[in-house]
Amino acid sequence: xxxxxxxxxxxxxxxxxxxxxxxxxxxxxxxxxxxxxxxxxxxxxxxxxxxxxxxxxxxxxxxxxxxxxxxxxxxxxxxxxxxxxxxxxxxxxxxxxxxxxxxxxxxxxxxxxxxxxxxxxxxxxxxxxxxxxxxxxxxxxxxxxxxxxxxxxxxxxxxxxxxxxxxxxxxxxxxxxxxxxxxxxxxxxxxxxxxxxxxxxxxxxxxxxxxxxxxxxxxxxxxxxxxxxxxxxxxxxxxxxxxxxxxxxxxxxxxxxxxxxxxxxxxxxxxxxxxxxxxxxxxxxxxxxxxxxxxxxxxxxxxxxxxxxxxx
Ligand code: UDP
Ligand code: MG
Numbered sequence: 001x002x003x004x005x006x007x008x009x010x011x012x013x014x015x016x017x018x019x020x021x022x023x024x025x026x027x028x029x030x031x032x033x034x035x036x037x038x039x040x041x042x043x044x045x046x047x048x049x050x051x052x053x054x055x056x057x058x059x060x061x062x063x064x065x066x067x068x069x070x071x072x073x074x075x076x077x078x079x080x081x082x083x084x085x086x087x088x089x090x091x092x093x094x095x096x097x098x099x100x101x102x103x104x105x106x107x108x109x110x111x112x113x114x115x116x117x118x119x120x121x122x123x124x125x126x127x128x129x130x131x132x133x134x135x136x137x138x139x140x141x142x143x144x145x146x147x148x149x150x151x152x153x154x155x156x157x158x159x160x161x162x163x164x165x166x167x168x169x170x171x172x173x174x175x176x177x178x179x180x181x182x183x184x185x186x187x188x189x190x191x192x193x194x195x196x197x198x199x200x201x202x203x204x205x206x207x208x209x210x211x212x213x214x215x216x217x218x219x220x221x222x223x224x225x226x227x228x229x230x231x232x233x234x235x236x237x238x239x240x241x242x243x244x245x246x247x248x249x250x251x252x253x254x255x256x257x258x259x260x261x262x263x264x265x266x267x268x269x270x271x272x273x274x275x276x277x278x279x280x281x282x283x284x285x286x287x288x289x290x291x292x293x294x295x296x297x298x299x300x301x302x303x304x305x306x307x308x309x310x311x312x
Contacts (some may be wrong), residue, residue, distance in 0.1 A: 003040035004095035006033070007041070009086035012060070013050040015102040017208035019059045022102050023068065028109050030067070038115050044069060047102075048086045079212070080183035083163060091172045095265050098166045105134075105208045106164035110201040114166045122197035123171050126188060127164030129203040136217070140309070148223045155229035156190045158198070165189065180301045183229040184221075193307070203231040224293065233293030238287020244280030251276050 003063040008026055010103050012019065033039045047060045049072040060070035071089055073082060083099050090097050096118050100106045106127055117125045132140045143160070163185060167175065174192050175185075191197070211220070227233070252273055259269040 003037065004099070004118070005040040005093070006030070006043045007090035007094035007097040007248070008111075009083060009090065009097055009099045010045065010047050010102050011082035011086065011099075011243045012047050012052060012056050012102045013076070013079070013082075013212050014052045014054045015058060015209055016052070016056050016059055018103055018206075019047075019056060020061075021207060022053045022104055023063050023102060024250050025108050026100075027067070029108050030168055033112060033115060037110075038112065038119065040095075042093075043067070044090075046071065046080040046086050046090055048089075049073065050078065050082040056067075060158055068138075073089070079163070080126075080185055084183065084187060087167075088176060091169060091176065092171060096166055097172060099163050100121045101164065101208060103204055105199040105204050106162075107204055110164075113199045113201075116166065117199055118166050120197075121195055122193035123168045124192060124196045125166040126161045126189075126198045127198065128157050128198045128200050129160045129162075130200050132160070132204070134203050134205050136224030138279045139218075142218070142222075146225075150187070150226060150229070153226060153230040153232045155187050157187055157225075157229075158190060161186065161198070164201075168194075169171060170194075174304070174307055177304050178301075180228065180303070182224055184225040185230050187225055187229045191303075231297065234287065234290030234294050237283055237290055241280050241287050244276060244283055248273070248280050249275035 008030070010022065010026070015022070023045070030043050030045065044066075045068050045071045047063075049057045049070065051058055051073050057070070057072050060072075064070050069089070071085055073085060077085075086099070087097060096115075098111065098114060100108070100111075102229070105161065112126060114125050114127065132143065135143070139206070147157060147159040151159075167189070171189075171192055171194060175188065178188050255264070255269045255272050258264045261306060
């Protein structure tokens with residue numbers, strides 16, 4: 001096989017403080033891999049400027065060359081969209097692409113291990129953090145809770161893996177068929193199938209600049225992730241309604257006993273009964289409606305039903 005061409009996709013939002021360093025580190029990694037004969041010569045780096053407010057785009061323009069390309073989005077579209085934009089650009093230019101953050105937190109030293117896993121046949125290689133030593137305790141707890149919830153709700157999601165991953169050209173082509181607006185790549189990629197591997201790395205400190213994911217955005221992203229992968233919360237509404245109805249039965253017996261033993265004031269019995277029954281019926285009704293909306297929601301995503309790995 002000819003040596004594979006690799007494209008690094010680097011989303012950038014207000015990263016002027018770190019970009020020159022990032023570029024020299026990534027270029028030297030590519031050069032090293034080329035010299036060792038692991039990857040082909042046309043390998044490249046693509047910076048996707050998510051419409052930064054600082055001089056990020058100017059820096060990218062200056063850095064650009066045959067090996068270094070830049071794309072600038074017409075408006076600030078978010079990290080996930082920037083990644084997709086990069087993938088669309090490289091899909092016909094490489095054999096595999098690797099998405100990596102601009103802040104060097106995704107350890108560039110692991111690139112060679114990732115490429116190695118790809119050369120051994122991995123079509124999707126996840127960079128998984130070994131630990132969360134560089135995170136504060138809030139982030140550690142919320143991250144653990146998030147991955148647990150995601151899995152508990154039935155979306156297969158690799159724990160402690162963000163967006164540091166390698167995808168072969170074929171996997172990228174498949175991924176680009178998912179046309180949904182609410183992009184949560186971490187949830188979609190595992191659905192692609194094929195041979196998937198993981199490599200482990202230590203997440204480093206951000207070298208310069210500051211995080212673009214403060215707590216509020218992080219929480220929004222998490223809710224997006226959950227609601228774009230599962231309709232189970234809706235189903236829970238239905239079962240909550242069932243629970244209310246059952247409780248209503250129990251309470252019904254209780255209030256009727258009180259009523260006939262004359263130990264209540266006028267109107268109490270009917271009031272309590274209607275509160276519980278009506279709430280139960282309402283919740284169950286909402287659950288039923290939600291079930292249909294959930295179906296519509298899944299249909300409009302137009303996700304591929306299956307794909308074929310090999311034919312003989
Ligand atoms: N990023 C982006 N658009 C955004 C937010 C972030 O392109 O709206 C990029 C950012 O420049 C960086 C990567 O996505 O390369 C990850 O962001 P960040 O390091 O701020 O996230 P954290 O590591 O703090 O979770
Ligand atoms: Mg970061």
